[in-house]
Amino acid sequence: xxxxxxxxxxxxxxxxxxxxxxxxxxxxxxxxxxxxxxxxxxxxxxxxxxxxxxxxxxxxxxxxxxxxxxxxxxxxxxxxxxxxxxxxxxxxxxxxxxxxxxxxxxxxxxxxxxxxxxxxxxxxxxxxxxxxxxxxxxxxxxxxxxxxxxxxxxxxxxxxxxxxxxxxxxxxxxxxxxxxxxxxxxxxxxxxxxxxxxxxxxxxxxxxxxxxxxxxxxxxxxxxxxxxxxxxxxxxxxxxxxxxxxxxxxxxxxxxxxxxxxxxxxxxxx
Numbered sequence: 001x002x003x004x005x006x007x008x009x010x011x012x013x014x015x016x017x018x019x020x021x022x023x024x025x026x027x028x029x030x031x032x033x034x035x036x037x038x039x040x041x042x043x044x045x046x047x048x049x050x051x052x053x054x055x056x057x058x059x060x061x062x063x064x065x066x067x068x069x070x071x072x073x074x075x076x077x078x079x080x081x082x083x084x085x086x087x088x089x090x091x092x093x094x095x096x097x098x099x100x101x102x103x104x105x106x107x108x109x110x111x112x113x114x115x116x117x118x119x120x121x122x123x124x125x126x127x128x129x130x131x132x133x134x135x136x137x138x139x140x141x142x143x144x145x146x147x148x149x150x151x152x153x154x155x156x157x158x159x160x161x162x163x164x165x166x167x168x169x170x171x172x173x174x175x176x177x178x179x180x181x182x183x184x185x186x187x188x189x190x191x192x193x194x195x196x197x198x199x200x201x202x203x204x205x206x207x208x209x210x211x212x213x214x215x216x217x218x219x220x221x222x223x224x225x226x227x228x229x230x231x232x233x234x235x236x237x238x239x240x241x242x243x244x245x246x247x248x249x250x251x252x253x254x255x256x257x258x259x260x261x262x263x264x265x266x267x268x269x270x
Contacts, residue, residue, distance in 0.1 A: 126209035
């Protein structure tokens with residue numbers, strides 16, 4: 001099933017600049033993804049194939065199940081379980097999930113991790129193989145060369161075939177890892193992911209099993225995260241002056257009355 005042409009066009013056509021992205025920070029608190037408060041976070045997109053042998057893709061309006069099923073669902077479905085996302089495609093369908101992340105303003109971005117698992121219910125006997133497409137763009141939506149992220153890299157971002165199978169159980173996918181080993185070819189360039197847009201798509205084949213098997217496993221996305229410096233903004237008032245703010249408040253422009261704005265973990269345009 002591997003190959004770029006097997007990826008759903010409904011995901012390729014997402015407008016990278018205008019559609020919502022996963023954000024990793026809320027002030028100085030790290031956000032959960034792909035699920036927070038029982039709902040999908042922004043920047044997560046689901047689709048399932050519809051038609052003969054998974055050949056036609058649609059952005060299907062698949063109802064979310066209220067609670068996690070105890071046995072294999074009878075139709076295409078998705079549900080949340082704590083902070084995890086579960087997707088079930090059915091016997092003759094394929095599934096795809098896209099994550100769009102923004103690292104705008106962040107500094108020292110690295111260490112993208114996607115934690116996958118499988119839900120086998122009470123005896124799934126069919127498994128799904130997944131390819132992954134990894135893309136990096138600047139804030140204008142222009143693709144970033146592989147060599148701009150990995151020093152001396154001669155490869156390119158794109159499709160990684162067979163990266164996961166539900167028969168593998170729990171697996172952590174890791175990208176953009178720092179390495180201090182001088183023998184590592186094409187090491188990750190620190191800071192190269194700052195102020196970027198990332199798009200990661202996982203797409204499955206049709207479930208495969210022995211003759212007579214009719215119970216596919218479900219894909220579980222436990223976590224997707226990326227690391228960066230903790231962002232913070234600080235307003236520092238002069239120790240000797242007075243700064244008044246509000247209606248009818250006037251602060252004289254004298255040397256003693258100063259306000260200093262400082263930032264850490266952020267790259268701000270001034």
